[in-house]
Amino acid sequence: MQLFARISAVAALVLGTVIVSLAPASAAGVTATFSKQSWDTGYTATVTIKNETSAAISSWKVEFDYPASTSAGAYWDSLLTKSGNHYAFVNREYNGSVAPGASVSFGFNATGTADPANCKINGAACTGGTPPTTSTTTTTPTTTTTTTTTGPPPTGSLPRKVLVGYLHASFANGSGYIPMKDVPDEWDVINLSFAEPTSSTSGELRFAQCPVAECPNVESEADFIAGIRAQQAKGKKVLISIGGQNGQVRLETTAARDAFVRSVGAIIDKYGLNGLDVDFEGHSLSLNSGDVDFKNPTTPVIVNLISALRSLKSRYGASFVLTMAPETFFVQVGYQFYGGAGGGDARTGAYLPVIEAMRNDLTLLHVQDYNSGPVMGLDNQYHNMGGADFHVAMTDMVLAGFPVRGDASKFFTGLRQDQVAIGLPAAQYAGNGFTSTPRSTASPRVRTAAATARRAPIRTCAA
Known part of the structure; x- marks a missing residue:
């Protein structure tokens, strides 16, 4: 699980609607x-x-x-x-x-x-x-009567300060199962982890509760859904998180894209969820040779993912909460490398075109500041995991923006402060890059994060 804080509300979006008075x-x-x-x-x-x-x-x-x-x-x-x-x-x-x-x-x-x-x-x-x-x-x-009008529909905005947790609802992670009703009240966003594909290229996503054999205290589906409603009644947002370490999702075809939209929508509708967290890792995203402009991507797995996210956002409206949890390799490393240009890894910077395309609909980006090698910051110095310096440097990059692969003509504009949070492990067992704090006594069931304004002191949160 993972917790986050953020510093201001998301602006409302204005959409056209058809009114039946x-x-x-x-x-x-x-x-x-x-x-x-x-x-x-x-x-x-x-x-x-x-x-x-x-x-x-x-x-x-x-x-x-x-x-x-x-x-x-x-x-x-x-x-x-x-x-x-x-x-x-x-x-x-x-x-x-x-x-x-x-x-x-x-x-x-x-x-x-x-x-x-x-x-x-x-x-x-x-x-x-x-x-x-x-x-x-x-x-x-x-x-x-039927007319056309514009106005602010309900927003998917979050409170000024937000804690986001990844609830391992579909599998046993070695530290015990937490029923939905027992999720800590401090959490504002609860990510159900994880929906996984039937195959890496099918686009078909499935989500099921942890089997009783693995999680003896798992609640019934009815109680699970009732728990979701109870959390939502307290103002919490409950999302489905897709991917994770083992859930490779490559939308190589339009058929896979359409299956993704259909199956994700079915999960959201079945459980009455508030949105989607894109936790693509591993080889889910990569860039084809010659795809060098993050603002105009041509690689099918990138183009189809963007199209799928736009379809889901359009279907569910302004209240749809969209978050992303990439690794530094897919975002900040794009400052030095982008795709396979120059003989590099085709995955470097591969999240940047998705973030760019969805920036006006993105509720929260929480890059994982762990499981990462040294990353060059805007000061052109390498920064290492495990200390506040790494979190400040990585966060500064997504707030200030940077030239992709050092090309000033391809500048990734920074996100709003309210869209950015910091992802870090809550305990040493939760991932490489644990940062010691006076309150770092959280269970390994939880990954934590905190938000910071650009160059502001980092505040950590743990559950």
């Missing part, structure tokens, strides 16, 4: 408006609750029905209960209060194309009105 312009009361962004076999929905009364409300509940052909999967900024084809979304602890004239929103992904029916909010029609006092009947809107 469930409330006439003259409606009074509390209303709910449904909008969607369609994709191949479904859509991402945003429901906006507006308080058009003269008094604040302290909570809300939006209910509706779907036909059998459509169902809701992953959701955010709400809690969901379902009975058959009837869905009920209630507020989280941070967005239940709505002042007069104000609005809040939540979202979900739907499989199928039907719009919600029989919509009501707090017991009244979504078109506005007074909640019923003696009846539980629902009202179906009889008119709809």
Whole structure:
């Protein structure tokens, strides 16, 4: 597992949406408006609750029905209960209060194309009105209008300071299994580790809980999902992490790319997750001969991964949390070498085109400051693992940016401070590069990280 801190919130993104209004312009009361962004076999929905009364409300509940052909999967900024084809979304602890004239929103992904029916909010029609006092009947809107608008959908932003942990949920790592409900409250992001491919080139990802034979205290799937919901109810983000040391993923074909999008989406929908962590290591990414411009990559495994991540981001919207955990070899070593140019390793710097392409959608980059050889920093001096100097030098590179392979015409622009964290082992058993701190007593189940502003003192966090 791995913990991270970060220093400011992610900026909201603005996307175009198609609005299906469930409330006439003259409606009074509390209303709910449904909008969607369609994709191949479904859509991402945003429901906006507006308080058009003269008094604040302290909570809300939006209910509706779907036909059998459509169902809701992953959701955010709400809690969901379902009975058959009837869905009920209630507020989280941070967005239940709505002042007069104000609005809040939540979202979900739907499989199928039907719009919600029989919509009501707090017991009244979504078109506005007074909640019923003696009846539980629902009202179906009889008119709809379709318009195009832009506005800020729910964001995937994280708190100002964030701890991120890799929960070894699919295998026994020698130090014991942690049930989802027992994940430390200090964690803000929980990465389920790991989803792995059926083969290195298939693109098909699979995730399953640790077998009972390996993890005797593993919870049932129902309890596991309930634990995810409980963590999300506390404001935590739960992601699926893909790859790891043994999970080689090479998207060499468009068929593999499409299988990746489909299978990752299926995992996210099944468990109702908040996003994806790309933990590609080993030989998952490399650059073909002649692919020398990180801003315009041509290597299929790079191009197809970028396309897949963009498809997932488009499908799940602005609330989708996207993180990456590369090794220094794939990022900072690009300052000296890029791909196989000059007879080097084709993997050097191979993450740079992916980071560049996804920089506007990237929530957090936490390069692994361990299992690394000496790396040349911006001072043109080599820095070694195991001390604060290494973390400062490596972090400085991704914040300040650098010329790739020393070519000033191919400059990798630094990321925002809120997008950068530092990855380091929590204990000597967790990976080469352990950095001693007064609080370095964490279990080997955990890899830790801390965030730092450029050239600021490093603060370590452990679980």
